[in-house]
Amino acid sequence: MIIANNVSKKFGKLKALNNISVTCNKGECIALIGPNGSGKTTFIKSILGMVVPDSGFITFNGKNIVHDWLYRQYIGYMPQIGRYPDNMTIGQIFKMMKDIRDRGKNIPTDEDLIEAFGLNELLRKRMSTLSGGTRQKVSASLAFLFNPVVLILDEPTAGLDPLASELLKKKIIDEKLNGKLVLITSHVLSELDDLITQVIYMQDGNLMFHKSLEDLRRDTGEQKLSKAIASVMQKN
Numbered sequence: 001m002i003i004a005n006n007v008s009k010k011f012g013k014l015k016a017l018n019n020i021s022v023t024c025n026k027g028e029c030i031a032l033i034g035p036n037g038s039g040k041t042t043f044i045k046s047i048l049g050m051v052v053p054d055s056g057f058i059t060f061n062g063k064n065i066v067h068d069w070l071y072r073q074y075i076g077y078m079p080q081i082g083r084y085p086d087n088m089t090i091g092q093i094f095k096m097m098k099d100i101r102d103r104g105k106n107i108p109t110d111e112d113l114i115e116a117f118g119l120n121e122l123l124r125k126r127m128s129t130l131s132g133g134t135r136q137k138v139s140a141s142l143a144f145l146f147n148p149v150v151l152i153l154d155e156p157t158a159g160l161d162p163l164a165s166e167l168l169k170k171k172i173i174d175e176k177l178n179g180k181l182v183l184i185t186s187h188v189l190s191e192l193d194d195l196i197t198q199v200i201y202m203q204d205g206n207l208m209f210h211k212s213l214e215d216l217r218r219d220t221g222e223q224k225l226s227k228a229i230a231s232v233m234q235k236n
């Protein structure tokens, strides 16, 4: 579904991505893990077309994304920090996004998260007045709103209360079972255990490994993702 072929990106002298090649397929929930500054967000932004690689290329369903920006309609993206016009209300943000994305096509929306998070009761609240957690709920709801086949979630549960976190995890699992591709970064490895099927591990812009959770568990002898990753890092 998404294939990166020898993708490299430099910022000045810094190699943010060094010859990254990975294949991401439907029905997988892939954790993108690595220390701060290892290139995770740069890689995500390359997939979204927000960062243009210096060399290498990315395909979405077999087409080079450079020549076809329309593929972005198939991706729901939850950024690490969602930025919204301060004086708009939650309701206005949802309406604006629907107007932009739908353009008269009447695409059915998926409002599960809006309901689960109780955002319907907060539609008249202005973005400037929201707590960090509520802002995250808006970002999460928007990522899932147009039923995208690919979900890219950058630290989705950061700032969410435990209940909201569980609701979001449940939604992620449901969508994975629906055959979607989910790419997720998180610093809280313990919350990824029940979600993911594969791990991409990056360090200093390099792809260290991409393997199934099953293989990672077998190779390290550790059941928990956090312990398995610690074991890999000690060996490096």
Ligand code: ADP
Binding pocket: 011, 014, 016, 034, 035, 036, 037, 038, 039, 040, 041, 042, 043
């Ligand atoms: P991660 O998400 O894994 O923490 P990033 O992809 O954000 O890492 O960053 C990888 C490296 O690239 C870091 O050293 C970061 O400072 C650098 N970097 C990222 N974006 C830019 C940019 N726009 N300009 C300069 N350096 C950048």
Ligand code: MG
Binding pocket: 040, 041, 042
């Ligand atoms: Mg990042």
